[in-house]
Amino acid sequence: MKMKKSWIGVVAAATLLLAACSSGDTASTEDTAAPAESSAEEVVEEAVVDEGASGGVEPLNIHIVAAKTGIISPFDIQPAEAFTMAIDEINAAGGIAGQQATVTWTDTKSDPALTTQIAEEAVAAGANIIVTTCDFDFAAPAATVAQANNIPALSLCLGDRKGTDLVTIGPMSLSPSPGNAFKGSAAAEFAFEDKGWTKAYVLQDDLLEYTKSLGAYFKGRFTELGGEVIGEDVFTGNEQLDPAANVTRARDAAKDADVIIVPSVVPAATTMIKAIRDAGIDTPIMMPGGAVDGTLVTGAIPDISEFYSLPFACMPAYCEGDPNPQVKVFADAFKAKTGIDPYLSYAVLSYELGKALKAAVEQAGATDGPSIIKAFETLPPTDYLTGPIAWSETCHHTTGRQQRVVEYQNGKGKFVTLITPDKIAAVDPGNPCEAAQSS
């Protein structure tokens, strides 16, 4: 329904975008003529199904199993829309290997049990790609179903390594996010090397695996570099959060800190940051990731200062100066499609995922799960929007991503620098991306 309604807008946006943008998605249909790694069996099968079709590839039947409602929906809605936008653009430009892809998005209501059911229905409906949500706990049920059916489980923006470590769920899971290890480590390198901060106070939100692992990797890399964590505190960032005790403690304990690290998510994060500032604590605050960012921050704390975040792009609605002009083109097209500015940077990840999916399927020349995943692993580093990224056999998060650092002063976000960490903190021996992402 949603897709139909905005169809005209999509076409308009796609045309606009294609006119302006020629990098990244120029792969033409000729490339798909040679199915590189498909087995003979699959070729035969395709021939039966797709006789007379332009390429040797089945039309992609993509099912988004993500939340339109419930607790995780704020992180799912825009990425799912951006992913759909990428596929719409691809279809408008001739499709994937000449085939029009279809996208179906069913609301999981942020309910894991319902997520399993919807994923099973998607498989029954012939899905050959399942797109899962941005949080491990909510994506795992769908990814498990996909894995059991050998269907790629592509997450919109999942950052927890358990979602992509090839073991917990299995090798069919993959995410456009560089992962929390990457972000936490990047934040630590920026803090220690670029800013010269040596003493950090970590105010940890234990609400999600996401927030906990960001904090752990920040601390790991920061201490590896020689920084000191001079104090730690913890809170649970649900809606009944009462920041009073944490702030009182921070007043003393964070007195000598160069930076207060708050790995959290909105809305709790802004409530905590506001409480810290209200208490007269002016120490720089940093979120070692991209979830506390954008208009969710500037709308709530219009005069926010000395706040740093690490998003994937510096979105023009709230941030000035992204070095890549394509980001603005994307943001404008997104607004034209949905009527809303991207309020976080996550939408760029799933947009890139959509573009990379086309490249992977066309490289594979096949639509069976293992072939698509194999192709993702072997795609050369490509700039789909924000900078060159690639996946590898060992790491199903992206490597090489240029994380943005954004600085907020007087309620305005400003691009500071691009950062790709030199080394991933050696915190988690089970992290297969540690070697792949360390340069």
Place this chain on the structure above:
Amino acid sequence: MYLQYVVDAIGTGSLYALMTLGLALVFSVMGLMNFAYGQLVMIGGFSIIMLRQQPWWAIILGTILVVVIASLLMERLAFRPVRAATAMTMLITSFALAQFLQQAARVAFGANPRPLEQFSELSVQYVVGDLFISRQTIITVVVAISIMLALTLLLKKTNIGIQLRASTEDVDMARLVGIKSNRVIASAFVISGVIAAIVSMLFFATRTNVSWSSGESIVLIAFVGAVIGGLGSMVGAALGGFLMGFAYTLLNALLPLELRVFADAFLYTIVIVVLLIRPSGLIAAKGARV
């Protein structure tokens, strides 16, 4: 520093006491645990966002007006038709209403938390010796005490107050002396709405967002506060709510780092222990019906 925690805890406790009062009042008058009460606070939050650019008095009056109207509509459209039904029916009605209002708010205001521009006037800090006291805390405590005094006066000195208390104790007898239960119950919803509106202003002034799900945790706190205070007793409700907030903040303050994230679990363990020792709450109301 410990004294500072006590100041923090008093602020939170006062807010929770108010939250609990609004829920307990309606319960004691008509035996209805109104789980949609949290949604009144949520509605208050959204009306603050809508009125954010107006002068402060307009925000206050407008929010009270909006929430009171919502509360009265709730009573008239949802609860009056089922008033003669069992307590279970009313409870289920209130759950359904809470769900409906949440979903309506999600449709109207979107799935994302809506940023609420902070009130910088409220974040002024006063330093007293070693203590930091924010204007917000002072206002919360003063408003909570004023509301409790006003409610006490209203209940003790006005006819409608006496009728409310009579209905609270024995609704059938109240009818036999000619008290109009429609009027009394509607006025309980008005008072409950005023309190919910004030709670929403005090609560969201420390938050930075309002979302369609904002009411859930509030009604939970109020419900547990009312139960440990003693259902049906106003003093008990205020005390129960206060202790909930007080204990929660102190647990957050005093538990060691490794245990701090379990503050909720500790709090509810204490609640269970209290209820095991005093099953009808700290201040049990005579003749309270559950």
Place this chain on the structure above:
Amino acid sequence: MSLLKLDQISITYGRAVAVKGLSIHVDEGEFVSLIGHNGVGKSSTVKAIAGVVRPTSGSIWFKDRDITQMDSGDILRMGIAVVPEGRHIFTRLTVRENLVVGATISRDRSANLKNLDSMIDRFPVLGKYSSRMAGLLSGGEQQQLAIARALMSSPTMLLLDEPSLGLAPLIVQQVFDLLKELNEQGVSILLIEQNAAQAIIASDRYYVMRTGGVISTEARGGDQVDVAKIEADYLNFGTV
């Protein structure tokens, strides 16, 4: 002509028949008792008159108006005040507040205050404890309060359900004396009692109800009655 008239009323709860075809009447200024054992439907009759339950058939008339379907509040406004079984005073209200609540239907503040003063004259103990929680009063004092509260609405008729229940004999005597006194001052009374002897002595007329709610007899009360005989008859009827 009758002040209150119950015409063939029946009351059923689900399948249980509490009252079946009951017809009684109370004339203006009369003191009438309705006696019978526990469970014969006396309380249901009170509730029907007070508008708390609806008869399944039959009609109730007061001052020549059909009050069968009226609300309790309107019936009170018509002039019937109820002193329910178990008194049901508001224990968490003060004595004075109980009296104030009794005058809910009247908006005339000065009349209410005058009424309040006269209650305190009549019941000195209520004046003495006027700011005390009513729950702290003794049983007899609570019964006085319940009656005084009913009188606060200046009723034409008092409807009392078992006012002697749970009271010491001496106090019971006081309550009956009070009712007689009120009756002499012009308040019509319908008294529902298990305590047959005293009720019959006090009243002008009495009805006996037995199981199923059928009236078995009607007789004159007054000073000259042979209590022993009536008790025997009453018990006899009660055990049929």
